[in-house]
Amino acid sequence: MARHCGAMAAVLWARLGTGCLSRWLWGWHLSLGLPAVRLAHAGATKQLQQEYDAVVIGAGHNGLVAAAYLQRAGLRTAVLEKRHVLGGAAVTEEIVPGFKFSRASYLLSLLRPQIYTELELQRHGLRVFLRDPYSFTPLLEDRSCPRSLLLGHDMAQTQQQIAQFSQKDAQAYPEYEVFMGVLVSALDQLLDAPPVDTAALGQGSLLQRLRALRALRPLLRAGTGSHLGTAMQSHTTSPSPGLTLGRQLPRYYEVLTAPISKILDQWFESEPLKATLATDAVIGAMASPHTPGSGYVLLHHVMGELEGRKGAWGYVAGGMGALSQAIACAATAQGAHIFTEKVVCQVLLGRNGQVQGVALQDGTEVKSKLVLSNASPQITFLELTPQEQLPKDFVQRIQQVDTRSPVTKINVAVDRLPSFLAAPNACDGQPLPHHQCSIHLNCESTHLLHQAFTEASHGHPSSRPMIELCIPSALDPGLAPWGCHVVSLFTQYTPSVLAGGQPWDEQARNAYADTVFDCIEAYAPGFKASVIGRDILTPPDLERIFGLPSGNIFHGGMSLDQLYFARPAPSYSGYRSPVPGLYLCGSGAHPGGGVMGAAGRNAAQVALEDFRDL
Numbered sequence: 296m297a298r299h300c301g302a303m304a305a306v307l308w309a310r311l312g313t314g315c316l317s318r319w320l321w322g323w324h325l326s327l328g329l330p331a332v333r334l335a336h337a338g339a340t341k342q343l344q345q346e347y348d349a350v351v352i353g354a355g356h357n358g359l360v361a362a363a364y365l366q367r368a369g370l371r372t373a374v375l376e377k378r379h380v381l382g383g384a385a386v387t388e389e390i391v392p393g394f395k396f397s398r399a400s401y402l403l404s405l406l407r408p409q410i411y412t413e414l415e416l417q418r419h420g421l422r423v424f425l426r427d428p429y430s431f432t433p434l435l436e437d438r439s440c441p442r443s444l445l446l447g448h449d450m451a452q453t454q455q456q457i458a459q460f461s462q463k464d465a466q467a468y469p470e471y472e473v474f475m476g477v478l479v480s481a482l483d484q485l486l487d488a489p490p491v492d493t494a495a496l497g498q499g500s501l502l503q504r505l506r507a508l509r510a511l512r513p514l515l516r517a518g519t520g521s522h523l524g525t526a527m528q529s530h531t532t533s534p535s536p537g538l539t540l541g542r543q544l545p546r547y548y549e550v551l552t553a554p555i556s557k558i559l560d561q562w563f564e565s566e567p568l569k570a571t572l573a574t575d576a577v578i579g580a581m582a583s584p585h586t587p588g589s590g591y592v593l594l595h596h597v598m599g600e601l602e603g604r605k606g607a608w609g610y611v612a613g614g615m616g617a618l619s620q621a622i623a624c625a626a627t628a629q630g631a632h633i634f635t636e637k638v639v640c641q642v643l644l645g646r647n648g649q650v651q652g653v654a655l656q657d658g659t660e661v662k663s664k665l666v667l668s669n670a671s672p673q674i675t676f677l678e679l680t681p682q683e684q685l686p687k688d689f690v691q692r693i694q695q696v697d698t699r700s701p702v703t704k705i706n707v708a709v710d711r712l713p714s715f716l717a718a719p720n721a722c723d724g725q726p727l728p729h730h731q732c733s734i735h736l737n738c739e740s741t742h743l744l745h746q747a748f749t750e751a752s753h754g755h756p757s758s759r760p761m762i763e764l765c766i767p768s769a770l771d772p773g774l775a776p777w778g779c780h781v782v783s784l785f786t787q788y789t790p791s792v793l794a795g796g797q798p799w800d801e802q803a804r805n806a807y808a809d810t811v812f813d814c815i816e817a818y819a820p821g822f823k824a825s826v827i828g829r830d831i832l833t834p835p836d837l838e839r840i841f842g843l844p845s846g847n848i849f850h851g852g853m854s855l856d857q858l859y860f861a862r863p864a865p866s867y868s869g870y871r872s873p874v875p876g877l878y879l880c881g882s883g884a885h886p887g888g889g890v891m892g893a894a895g896r897n898a899a900q901v902a903l904e905d906f907r908d909l
């Protein structure tokens with residue numbers, strides 16, 4: 296996941312006061328696998344209480360965000376996480392001794408800016424390294440010095456890079472950035488509120504109708520582009536004065552619904568550029584650049600910002616777990632109780648069907664008027680909630696959510712930096728600018744990406760997979776022993792279910808990882824010899840370890856039919872569920888996956904509104 300817009304490099308260091316330092320070190324204990332239940336000792340209590348106002352199932356970043364907001368509003372809140380470590384898919388783990396991996400997600404951009412400020416995450420220890428340049432695509436070419444494409448926040452330099460392949464594309468690129476920036480700004484405000492509650496609009500109480508009407512506001516503003524004056528100020532090039540979504544709506548409608556290859560073909564002619572941009576449109580999706588709707592996925596990955604810089608992506612210092620740790624600190628500082636190694640096995644309901652609390656695997660029952668589930672919709676509604684309390688059509692909708700996943704993440708410990716044929720290392724072996732980038736391999740053309748997808752859609756792992764290689768230790772050397780590095784390989788496409796029902800056993804996992812390593816070796820000879828250890832996470836591994844349904848990194852595909860009004864199911868997109876008092880607060884709800892915190896924040900707001908009416 297790489298991204299764009301914005302300008303200038305920066306390394307952002309948040310103030311690290313003494314109190315935060317101790318929290319920081321203590322956070323590392325969690326990631327080292329020591330019983331993370333210690334977190335409770337730093338909070339207000341040492342013991343799980345019998346009753347809370349709100350219980351959050353799961354300490355993914357969204358669950359932690361929800362807890363922080365609920366507690367801030369005065370509700371006694373507990374978070375119950377089944378793993379030994381906080382953060383769900385936003386976690387740091389020391390899989391190879393001495394090497395700290397962002398084991399699942401690895402790049403930050405999408406986290407909603409309000410959450411940074413409202414939860415004071417910097418004060419709670421969050422530090423971020425912005426990347427510039429951010430994208431590097433080396434080519435496998437039959438030349439003495441193969442070419443590469445380096446994209447960064449300096450537009451003139453980026454245009455020079457693109458001009459190696461096409462002068463025309465170099466000229467078009469700034470305009471493309473502005474065009475996409477306008478759409479991103481329009482959609483941005485839809486992220487921070489529940490989708491319009493169409494059921495309430497039609498037949499709710501007066502209060503419910505008024506609330507639903509209020510939710511229409513961002514949708515209308517997105518359509519008219521009336522807010523774009525301010526939103527666009529932070530983009531690199533000024534839009535033409537009359538450029539609003541309203542007038543351009545048909546063109547933007549096309550971006551949302553068309554295959555991204557069609558959109559990119561309208562703008563550009565050079566394949567390395569198109570393939571590099573297209574990676575953001577298929578990331579996490581069992582989709583090819585030729586799949587209709589892939590344009591939306593691209594937008595989802597360019598709509599973030601870091602420290603006010605639109606579209607920028609960065610590494611969290613200490614790995615993604617440090618973000619979860621900062622959110623947890625914000626929640627416990629308010630008095631929330633957070634526990635690990637607490638497996639919720641049932642949502643408890645009263646005779647009237649209203650939520651009463653949760654039951655844990657160890658037999659403990661915890662009472663609460665509100666239960667917010669950060670677990671996937673599948674776990675929440677098909678495993679934890681008594682089925683007889685749910686409408687049949689709702690259960691069927693949840694069963695039918697498309698959770699196919701193409702992702703295998705491989706975390707690698709290496710004893711030196713990869714040296715790419717297209718940009719060889721200097722003699723001292725120190726990181727060069729491209730080492731901080733998302734390094735796109737097997738991205739010479741959109742056709743290659745499509746081929747890789749086609750193999751997987753027939754049940755076979757790609758023989759030439761799409762690889763996004765990142766080396767966070769290039770900017771954050773503390774992640775690995777001196778001179779060594781952590782390498783994150785986000786790869787596609789691997790089907791959740793292999794052809795002929797073959798198991799994803801050790802042999803299959805290693806065979807795929809070997810294929811990936813062979814590919815990297817072709818771009819960076821010597822890579823294989825530098826490997827000290829590897830952690831292979833195929834879709835079934837992602838499901839087993841993190842609870843991601845079929846390994847889907849977003850708790851469910853981000854296709855247009857599974858977004859906004861329809862996430863997780865039509866008429867249930869407002870975080871409430873058919874069970875009064877039970878809410879979804881994770882990526883399976885609007886606005887979907889990514890380390891955004893939006894679902895957690897929005898769900899907390901909805902639950903709070905209801906709590907006041909109880």
Ligand SMILES: Cc1cc2nc3c(=O)[nH]c(=O)nc-3n(C[C@H](O)[C@H](O)[C@H](O)COP(=O)(O)OP(=O)(O)OC[C@H]3O[C@@H](n4cnc5c(N)ncnc54)[C@H](O)[C@@H]3O)c2cc1C
Pocket residue numbers: 296352353354355356357358375376377378382383384385398399400401402403404405637638639640669670671674702704785837841842843847848849850880881882883887888889890891
């Ligand atoms: C390999 C990979 C790479 C990714 N890369 C990026 C990236 O670079 N940038 C980005 O923005 N996004 C990325 N994503 C997506 C992003 O990480 C997720 O969408 C997001 O972290 C999900 O957050 P969440 O809080 O909604 O849910 P989760 O993180 O899935 O958290 C759910 C929590 O609930 C817990 N739980 C489940 N069942 C129970 C139970 N019965 N009792 C108690 N606890 C339970 C789970 O253990 C888990 O901790 C990536 C995801 C993956 C898997």
